[in-house]
Amino acid sequence: MRIHVMSVGFTPKVFEESLRNAVKTGADRAIVIHSKDRSEREKVRDTIERIKTLISTREEFITDEPFEKAVRECIRILNSTGKDDELYIHIGGGERHIALALLYATFFVKRKMHLIVTIRKADRFKTDLLPPISAPFVLSSSQKKVLEAVKEDRKLKEIVDDLKGDRKDYPRIFRHLNNLESIGFVSFNQDEKKYSQTFWGRLLLEGYK
Numbered sequence: 001m002r003i004h005v006m007s008v009g010f011t012p013k014v015f016e017e018s019l020r021n022a023v024k025t026g027a028d029r030a031i032v033i034h035s036k037d038r039s040e041r042e043k044v045r046d047t048i049e050r051i052k053t054l055i056s057t058r059e060e061f062i063t064d065e066p067f068e069k070a071v072r073e074c075i076r077i078l079n080s081t082g083k084d085d086e087l088y089i090h091i092g093g094g095e096r097h098i099a100l101a102l103l104y105a106t107f108f109v110k111r112k113m114h115l116i117v118t119i120r121k122a123d124r125f126k127t128d129l130l131p132p133i134s135a136p137f138v139l140s141s142s143q144k145k146v147l148e149a150v151k152e153d154r155k156l157k158e159i160v161d162d163l164k165g166d167r168k169d170y171p172r173i174f175r176h177l178n179n180l181e182s183i184g185f186v187s188f189n190q191d192e193k194k195y196s197q198t199f200w201g202r203l204l205l206e207g208y209k
Contacts, residue, residue, distance in 0.1 A: 001028045001085045004055075004116075005078065005102065007094025008032055008047045015047055018090065018116070019054050027088070029056045031077060033098055036061045044094075062098065068199050070097060074105035075203070078113075092117030107137045108207050137204060144208065146176040147201055150186055153194045 004022050008015050019030060030051060034044055051057050062073040081087060091103045106113050139147065149162040160166075160173055177195055180186040185201035188194070197205070 001082065002026050002088065003029045003031060003081055003085050004088045004090060005031045005033065006090035007098035007102065008034060008044045008051070009094045010043055010047065015093065016050055016054065018093075019051055022088065023055055027055060029058065031058050031060060031081075033060045033062055033074065033077060033094075033102070035064050035095060035098070037064060062101075064097065067097065067101065068203075070101035071104045071108075072203065074098075074101045075108055078105055078109045078111065083111075087111060087113045088116050089113050090116045108203050110207050139204070142172075143176055143180060144205075146173055147180055147185055147197065147205060150177070150180075150195045150197050150201070152196050153189070153192070154196070155194055159195065 002022075004019065004027050006015070006018075019027070022030075032048055032051060034048075048057070048059065060073075060077050062077075063069050078087065078089075089102055089106055091099050093099065103115070106115070145163060146159065149159045154162075156170065156174065156177070159177070160169055163169070163173065165173060177186060177188075180201065181188055181195075185198055185204060187196050187198050189196070
């Protein structure tokens, strides 16, 4: 099944055009994600009703903030689809924080997905399928083992010991920790000389379970 996942905004035409084109190319269902805030939902009600006339539609409501929670809820929604479903993720419109949360969610879901953006050209809207990017984010086996060993508030020696390493392994593990820190999966407390998994690091590991 081809499923299009999107946030929606106040201008029905852009979403109608996007989904009309999607239906022509074989889309079976739309999942529309928007805020739990009632006032925000009412603003996009007309858009959603128009979408429902085009394609079978499921509505999902997520929390606006914090952003990390919005990402986690988007991951839940993406993972709720069938493993054989083909997912098309619209990241260019609707409620911006939800569209961005959807984009981030694709890095943590172990599924093949297509990213779509709809842009306005003059008085018309054009939908483009973006080139594939490195999603989901994949760790090397060594990086994954190091990240798992970090856990919470651990010194380098504790991490090396957990990995059953010895003195010669310190430089290699230290390099992995630096790389994981640079991309936001590990934090380092300079005063205590301790490493911890960040929210994003824990989220990434959840995808491997």
